[in-house]
Amino acid sequence: MLLMMAEVLRFGQVAEALPESTFWAFLDFQQSHVSWVGCSLHDLIQPSFSFLVGVALPYSIASRAGREQSRTMMWFHTFRRSLILILLGFFLRSLHKEQTNFTFEDTLTQIGLGYPVLFALGFRSERVQWAALISILVGYFIFFAAYPLPGLYFDWAETGITADWEHNLTGFAAHWNKNTNAAWAFDRWFLNLFSRESPFRFNGGGYSTLSFIPTLGTMILGLIAGKWLKNNLAGSSLIGRYLVTSAVLFAVAVLLDLFGINPIVKRIWTPAWTLFSGGWCFLLLSGFYFIVDIKQNASWFKLLIVIGSNSIAAYILADTLAGFINHSFRIHLGQNYDVLFGEAYRSLISGGLVLLIEFWVLYSLYKRKVFIRI
Structure with a gap:
């Protein structure tokens, strides 16, 4: 913040x-924000916020259970929170507009879209949570990889960039280029279902609605981190677990990027970005935990x-x-x-x-x- x-x-x-x-x-x-591939400190704001939503969830569930709140009431609160976050995102994105700007890439909206699923996973085992994370990232990877690359007669005017844009990727990684990918195609249909000042053609920053799906992956990583924290593991054990997890996430993300399998792109929240930013979140959380909780x-x-x-x-x-x-x-x-x-x-x-x-x-x-x- x-x-x-x-x-x-x-x-x-x-x-x-x-x-x-x-x-x-x-x-x-x-x-x-970096133009496409890579990461700056500013790029870590949204994943950190999303990650902490997951970290807080085990404490929220325990607090409500301690007040003997029924599961039905918990779900009511969850859907209400989700709806408020989505509507608040609309409100903030509509400031200084002539009408409601129905856009779903705002941080609050992205969290709101995935929050009910996160809440459901909060009651499941860690194994199920890891399985959900892997399924989300693999499924999202396949969704992009299966979308065809621009052909010879592709109209680049519809994307806001040119065929020779300096940040365009080549080879298999081109499936994750700006405004020529599967999420962009989805928004060309989905966002035009809403009343708009003008038809949606592309997002200038390359952001997309469907990024809420891998963002949910970031929140699941936070949920796992929060569960470990709440379980009151010994300080050194918890930090060790955080650091090992961070190192594994970094390694997998960097290898995926280096071999051209999946680039690290925050703007469309690629699976590699979920892992890479998740590594930073675990690293930062371990650092703050060491300074604040262990060193008081x-x-x-x-x-x-x-x-x-x-x-x-x-x-x-x-x-x-x-x-x-x-x-x-x-x-x-x-x-x-x-x-x-x-x-x-x-x-x-x-x-x-x-x-x-x-x-x-x-x-x-x-x-x-x-x-x-x-």
């Missing part, structure tokens, strides 16, 4: 103003605790209020209030002030023990 909120700092603008600086170029890369250094992360305690509120703040706050500062402080340290750094000043206001809101909620949950 902090990384997403920090987008207002606009490191890319600083890097553009200071083209000779490798420091700002590095920060710009880490705050941007929770105070180091007070900032993150405040933001994470109201993650939905943080998500909505970042999507809705940043522009309003910035515009208000320009009205009351002057249009050029943020050139204090020069034109190159103005986004750091304006963005930093927006971040302070957003954190103040979240801290106020935290102090008053107001936590927005779905």
Whole structure:
């Protein structure tokens, strides 16, 4: 959530103003999504959020069972949560539009679509959960691999890219190219079932509705990690299990990518991406667990605790209020209030002030023990 909120700092603008600086170029890369194959720090935001949904589920189920809530009521709450997440995704994607923007690639919508299946798996054995993960990834792989590649007379104008786009893959990996794949073809049918300002042809970023299926795989990895955590394994044993799992996921993902079997692409959430990002999630969780739980250094992360305690509120703040706050500062402080340290750094000043206001809101909620949950 902090990384997403920090987008207002606009490191890319600083890097553009200071083209000779490798420091700002590095920060710009880490705050941007890679064009297609690969990974930046920013690309790990959505899988981390999805992974933690899975981690939290065993605790949620145990809490509700402890209150003697019936399975029927649990399912009612699950479907309600799923629907709210989907509708909230529609709302955020429709801001500044002329009508409802029915699109399903938003993080909240993707989680909402897969959440009922995740909930069902929460009551099953770990073996069933691993089997479900493998089935999802293998099935999704076959779905893409079976879709035909563009032919000689393919109309590239319908994809938003050209046949010689620099990030296009060749060989078997071309089945996972931008806006020429099976998920793109599905959206060309599915999204046009809804009322739209104009017919859907392609998503400019290459994102797709069906990515919720492998995203469910990420949530299942989180579910398994959460179950291990809740089982109160000895600290060293748990960290060891997390690290081994991380290493295996990394190894399989990188080999799939290197041999051209399945590329690591976040934008369409390839099976290799599910494994690769899952490896990072296990690694990050083990690191935080070691520092916070074993070494008892929770105070180091007070900032993150405040933001994470109201993650939905943080998500909505970042999507809705940043522009309003910035515009208000320009009205009351002057249009050029943020050139204090020069034109190159103005986004750091304006963005930093927006971040302070957003954190103040979240801290106020935290102090008053107001936590927005779905």
